[in-house]
Amino acid sequence: MTITATTPQERMHAARTASRSLGLLTDAAKADLLRSIAAAIEANIAPIVAANAEDLARGRADGLSTGLLDRLTLDDQRVRALAAAVRDVAELPDPVGRVLDERVLPNGLHLQKVSVPFGVIGSIYEARPNVTVDIAALALRSGNAVVLRGGSAAQSSNAALISVMRGALAEAGVDPEAIQTVDDFGRDGARALMRARGLVDVLVPRGSAQLIETVVTESSVPVIETGAGVVHIVLDESAPLEWATDIAVNAKVQRPSVCNAVETLLVHRGAAERLVPPVVAALQAQGVTVHGDDATAALAADVVPATEADWATEHMSLDISVRVVDDLDEALAHIRRYSTQHTESIITADDAAAERFLAEVDAAVVMVNASTRFTDGGEFGFGAEVGISTQKLHARGPMGLPELTTTKWLARGAGQIRS
Amino acid sequence: MTITATTPQERMHAARTASRSLGLLTDAAKADLLRSIAAAIEANIAPIVAANAEDLARGRADGLSTGLLDRLTLDDQRVRALAAAVRDVAELPDPVGRVLDERVLPNGLHLQKVSVPFGVIGSIYEARPNVTVDIAALALRSGNAVVLRGGSAAQSSNAALISVMRGALAEAGVDPEAIQTVDDFGRDGARALMRARGLVDVLVPRGSAQLIETVVTESSVPVIETGAGVVHIVLDESAPLEWATDIAVNAKVQRPSVCNAVETLLVHRGAAERLVPPVVAALQAQGVTVHGDDATAALAADVVPATEADWATEHMSLDISVRVVDDLDEALAHIRRYSTQHTESIITADDAAAERFLAEVDAAVVMVNASTRFTDGGEFGFGAEVGISTQKLHARGPMGLPELTTTKWLARGAGQIRS
Structure with a gap:
């Protein structure tokens, strides 16, 4: 016509x-x-x-x-x-x-x-x-x-x-x-x-x-x-190892080029020794390049030094930034600074930490113990997706x-x- | 502080x-x-x-x-x-x-x-x-x-x-x-x-x-x-005289300086002889200056000739524009052209005309047989009003x-x- x-x-x-x-x-x-x-x-x-x-x-x-x-x-x-x-x-x-x-x-x-x-x-x-x-x-x-x-x-x-x-x-x-x-x-x-x-x-x-x-x-x-996703996953002090590994790998590897893929892991210092070596190894086994801070590099092999730019980068590739933080406060402050308010997730066995994360993080979708890849109109059951809104007016999220x-x-x- | x-x-x-x-x-x-x-x-x-x-x-x-x-x-x-x-x-x-x-x-x-x-x-x-x-x-x-x-x-x-x-x-x-x-x-x-x-x-x-x-x-x-209100009331062919008069006077006179006050009356030609003389007289009795088209001026005394600018004007004063239209189609076309999509009302005894008006008029609030002055957060029962949105994103109306x-x-x- x-x-x-x-x-x-x-x-x-x-x-x-x-x-x-x-x-x-x-x-x-x-x-x-x-x-x-x-x-x-x-x-x-x-x-x-x-x-x-x-x-x-x-x-x-x-x-x-x-x-x-x-x-x-x-x-x-x-x-x-x-x-x-x-x-x-x-x-x-x-x-x-x-x-x-x-x-x-x-x-x-x-x-x-x-x-x-x-x-x-x-x-x-x-x-x-x-x-x-x-x-x-x-x-x-x-x-x-x-x-x-x-x-x-x-x-x-x-x-x-x-x-x-x-x-x-x-x-x-x-x-x-x-x-x-x-x-x-x-x-x-x-x-x-x-x-x-x-x-x-x-x-x-x-x-x-x-x-x-x-x-x-x-x-x-x-x-x-419909904005970019600098998406974080926090591995809390009480994070179960299996969930931490499975979710980090799924959120990074399943489809690295999309906005709901994770870009940065923030690991609680109290769990760093327990979690960093196996989680980094699991990511590397899937071909992921790990950009880590000094504390991360001290706990795992083949870690590329993370730069200031890494924390603000939506890699959209098999790259991930990893940082060890002192506590949940520092994790929340990091997210406030670098988040694009798309999706943020925490892996934890601590209900109080989970509820605090849900209440305090300002993002379209805030998750506990789930892969950030679920931020999707199809997954949410909408049947179709126009996009994922990262603004606050009219529509937010899928x-x-x-x-x-x-x-x-x-x-x-x-x-x-x-x- | x-x-x-x-x-x-x-x-x-x-x-x-x-x-x-x-x-x-x-x-x-x-x-x-x-x-x-x-x-x-x-x-x-x-x-x-x-x-x-x-x-x-x-x-x-x-x-x-x-x-x-x-x-x-x-x-x-x-x-x-x-x-x-x-x-x-x-x-x-x-x-x-x-x-x-x-x-x-x-x-x-x-x-x-x-x-x-x-x-x-x-x-x-x-x-x-x-x-x-x-x-x-x-x-x-x-x-x-x-x-x-x-x-x-x-x-x-x-x-x-x-x-x-x-x-x-x-x-x-x-x-x-x-x-x-x-x-x-x-x-x-x-x-x-x-x-x-x-x-x-x-x-x-x-x-x-x-x-x-x-x-x-x-x-x-x-x-x-939160925009201006070039607000219309349509007096349909079947409009009851009492409702037409009461609503036109209320919508214009009760508080002329606000955005939900009426600015233009559109009168169906089939009812012009019946409605224009008493409605115009009732408005004039309240001190309203009537700016009318030729058909209006032919039916009522003391009508100021309406100019093209009048149709697009939010008077915010005791002035009203009055136009005789051939039918509902012409009324809808006039509203499409001059409306600021705030509030539009029709006075009618005809259910089909009422439902057509409700369906076809693109405005924050579309009314049948009511004064446009009701477009208000307080009147709607919201308890407080932030403003009246005339946009379509996020919020529309009070x-x-x-x-x-x-x-x-x-x-x-x-x-x-x-x-």
Whole structure:
């Protein structure tokens, strides 16, 4: 479905107009719409893969890394997986129309606070074409129109996917302007999107810390920040060795490149001799490079000296920083200083220490005796994840479909006036 | 209680440190703290009124209007009213510690989503010293520290009130740095507050549309916008005359200077002959100047011609704009174009029209057969009002204490790792 609007502003206006009818669709209509999109994607695998081949050829010519090329690649199987993910979102409960508060005033005025779509959601993200389909599906399922700005390296793939999705909307009798892209305007498109206060209701950046920082700083549209995770695990004095080892290894090794992977272990001095040697050895056995302070290096072999920069680094690799702290106070102070308020966990057999940690740590998710890898919309049972918010306004932690709605008060009266 | 920190940044750092212990106070401790503040205000009426006299003298010398001088004035009775308002906030239920979601994952990991204080709340507002006490009380009751920037015309009054409140904190054994002002840094103070992302968690501007626009545009701290109200009432074809008259008069006349007062009446053409003459006459009998379109002027006497600017104006005075529209579609289109998404109401006897209006109008509060003056935290039964949010992120409509909290997920496990 071709886009005819010729400026970013025209496209965002068109998205806003489309959002009005979208917001009135029933649960069944929205679910059907997503199933139509999934079917259209499956019916267009060849042109989508062909468009992706253009991006890959350009990427290779531009010298993109193997990792980036892999994230950019769409083959038959990956396109089918995209369609399947859209079908999964179709099955989720409608986040719109929930009655969140209800009260009758003494004068009989009946109030209801109900969930409604935002209207238009914007997203700025990097060269992963799956995000294009992912965000569009989540936005439509929650009754929102969407304006997309993907990475230029994925421009052909995104154009193909957006064209297929817009075609599916038109075929289903829904205004295709509900899915917009500003990819073809380059940086101007991103800028226009960040300044579209009044046209776009919320902007969700997804990607590197630098991308998110730019959006947070430059956008006048309200932003939901999905931030970096400098994630800590505290091994308390009473930490059981098996939990400490299993959780540290799981949180670091299972998928090191994601935001809920652990970056720093803080070990209570009273347990350092007992815990540091086996935990470090278990990590090293999985190929992890351990960056340790002097106390850690004194207790284990092959420890790289940790630098000040290490404590603030989201490695996103098989690297971990390890520090021995005097007590829980020092662990909490370290976390206050370096945490990005994503996820923090303590391993302990001491209930008082556990409850103190839960109460005092300021983060989206605070855990006791569990792997930080559980901070995830899928794991939390949300069925889909829009991202993991590290800000305090509107949404904090894993965001599901309900976080893509706002509220509206409905007041039904019979002539009430204020005295 | 004297402030010793010498830069805005130092004061905001001190507020953040103080917020940590504040966030751990019990419900009873926070309520007691507010009662101590109320008592301290009552014990210091003379110095507060004396400080206010300095502001008033400067204000008169600077030629402030009578209205502004009145809003600036604190006398014995008004100071007592401030203390009474603090005691009312003390009686409200604690918004912290509510369990908003709870789930146990298949692996036994127990999750709770609980309400927690933001941490540090900033507020930028105009020369009304009552706001100083009001915001500080609401912030403390919800476990937050506060950084205040009031209008320079109220600087002496604010300094006196803040000193008294900080003294009450110190006496109660609470870190007095929990209440901060950046008033004495002039515009630099406001600028520092708007750029304190990471130190200040949320900024609530209160005052004129221009003040709010400046904060929204310049702040990198997340803002809750409390905006202007270009509020409409639609008199539908079936609107009962008595309701139409009573509600239009109440919504315009009861308190014309506030954001929930009506600014524009949209009258269905099919009811214009029946409704325009008596409704306009009833408004004029209360001293209201009616700015009408041609159709309105043809049906009623003494109608001032409405200009294009009138439709977009928040009069905040005994002025109202009146337009005859062809049908509900045209009324909805007018509202889409000129509404500030604060409050919109329809007067109708037609259930289908009522439900369509409730579903299609995009505003914080949408009403049927009620005065728009009910959009108010007190009227809604919140016990206190932080402001009326006209944005869609985090809070929409009247904000009570719960809107001054964010959430945190607590996860309690027994060694769970992700497979």
